[in-house]
Amino acid sequence: MRERAWKRRRAKLRADARKLALTVILLGLVGLFVFPIVLTLTNSLMTEGEISAHFYAISKHGEKGNDPRISGSYVNVKWIPDKVTLSQYYGVLVKKQQFLLMFWNSVRVVVPIIAGQVVIASLAGYAFTQLRFRLREPLFFLYIVTMLMPFQVTLVPNFIVADKLGLLNSHLAIILPGIFGAFGVFLMRQFMLVVPYSYIEAARADGAGHFRIFVRIVLPMCKPGLAALAILAFVDNWNMVEQPLIFLRDAVKQPLSVYLSAIGEGERGIAFAASAIYMAPMLLMMLYAEQYLIEGIQLSGIKG
Numbered sequence: 217m218r219e220r221a222w223k224r225r226r227a228k229l230r231a232d233a234r235k236l237a238l239t240v241i242l243l244g245l246v247g248l249f250v251f252p253i254v255l256t257l258t259n260s261l262m263t264e265g266e267i268s269a270h271f272y273a274i275s276k277h278g279e280k281g282n283d284p285r286i287s288g289s290y291v292n293v294k295w296i297p298d299k300v301t302l303s304q305y306y307g308v309l310v311k312k313q314q315f316l317l318m319f320w321n322s323v324r325v326v327v328p329i330i331a332g333q334v335v336i337a338s339l340a341g342y343a344f345t346q347l348r349f350r351l352r353e354p355l356f357f358l359y360i361v362t363m364l365m366p367f368q369v370t371l372v373p374n375f376i377v378a379d380k381l382g383l384l385n386s387h388l389a390i391i392l393p394g395i396f397g398a399f400g401v402f403l404m405r406q407f408m409l410v411v412p413y414s415y416i417e418a419a420r421a422d423g424a425g426h427f428r429i430f431v432r433i434v435l436p437m438c439k440p441g442l443a444a445l446a447i448l449a450f451v452d453n454w455n456m457v458e459q460p461l462i463f464l465r466d467a468v469k470q471p472l473s474v475y476l477s478a479i480g481e482g483e484r485g486i487a488f489a490a491s492a493i494y495m496a497p498m499l500l501m502m503l504y505a506e507q508y509l510i511e512g513i514q515l516s517g518i519k520g
Contacts, residue, residue, distance in 0.1 A: 253495070254295070260304050260488040262297040267485045304489035314475070315490060322454065322471035325387050325394075330449045332395030334442055341404030342430050346416065356405065363398035367458065378463060389463040394453055400445050407441035408434060443508035451498055 259267055308315050344356050362370070370393075378389040411434055419429050435442075460470045467475075472494055476487075502509075 253499075256488055256491050256495070258295050258297060260485070260492040261300045261302070262485065262488075263299060263301055263303065264483065264485040266298055267488070304485040305493070307483070307486050308489045308493065312486065312490075315472070315493075317468065318470065318472040318475040319493075321387075321469060322473065325390055325456075325460075325471055326450060326453045328391045329394035329453050330446050332391070333397060333400040333449045334446055336395055337397075337400030337404045337445060338435065338438065338442065339430075340401040341408045342426075342434055344401070344405045345408040345411075346426070346429070346434075359398045359401055363402055371458065371462065375462060384463060385465045385469065387464075387469065390456070390459045393459075394449075397449075400449065403445055403448075404438065404441055407438055411437050440508055443505060447501060447505050447509050450501060454498060 344352065374389075374393045375384075378384050378392075383389040383392070415433050415437075416429055419433055424432070455473055456471065457473050460474045464470050472490075476490060476494055
């Protein structure tokens with residue numbers, strides 16, 4: 217009896233030790249990922265002089281010389297500002313009017329892509345699950361191959377097509393390829409596979425056609441999948457950099473993701489405030505719609 221009790225106790229201690237080690241590792245990873253976000257938010261509330269004092273080594277490109285303010289090659293990271301101020305946000309939103317223009321460019325590009333992907337992907341997903349036509353499986357396989365290709369592979373064909381259509385230096389050169397992305401079709405097809413077929417059969421027995429089945433039965437049951445697709449499309453396209461650099465020649469038409477790299481030249485406080493505003497929509501969306509994203513991925517049947 218004592219030996220069995222000792223074995224159970226030892227197994228419990230091992231399980232607790234593994235759980236503790238896993239918790240420590242996860243906390244370390246959380247801290248690693250949260251560190252830049254917290255640093256950006258706190259530094260955006262500091263004055264320009266306070267930020268310059270801590271990032272002076274970077275502002276001088278690492279050239280120490282005889283300047284006593286640079287004691288080493290490391291930056292003095294500070295979390296809590298000496299004096300909380302919103303002057304950096306005022307400088308971004310009022311003094312730098314180009315920031316608002318670029319922010320609006322990002323909205324004008326991302327919103328049509330999200331709306332178009334939701335519509336096209338849901339219709340294509342319904343077609344791949346409910347319609348019977350020749351070459352259906354090979355066509356879906358081509359979607360999978362396109363989805364697995366690196367972005368750089370499809371960039372040249374997209375550029376040639378946009379050039380032939382006269383869409384270069386236009387937001388449509390970015391919006392149209394984004395709307396017809398393969399991942400959205402794959403996600404909605406996987407999600408619609410779990411829709412009970414008995415519901416569709418009952419609707420057909422009542423005389424409903426494909427449009428009515430799609431609108432009244434399939435779409436209401438696919439709300440988590442649509443929400444997950446909208447979130448993933450927003451995060452992916454809000455951070456785009458390569459497409460605007462290649463398809464948009466005029467800097468005034470480029471989104472904020474491109475302009476953000478140059479906004480803080482000589483003014484690091486402005487850069488922190490602009491970064492905080494830029495990542496606010498993504499943080500708010502993830503905090504508000506995290507449950508929909510998790511539910512949509514789980515119900516879609518995608519593993520890993």
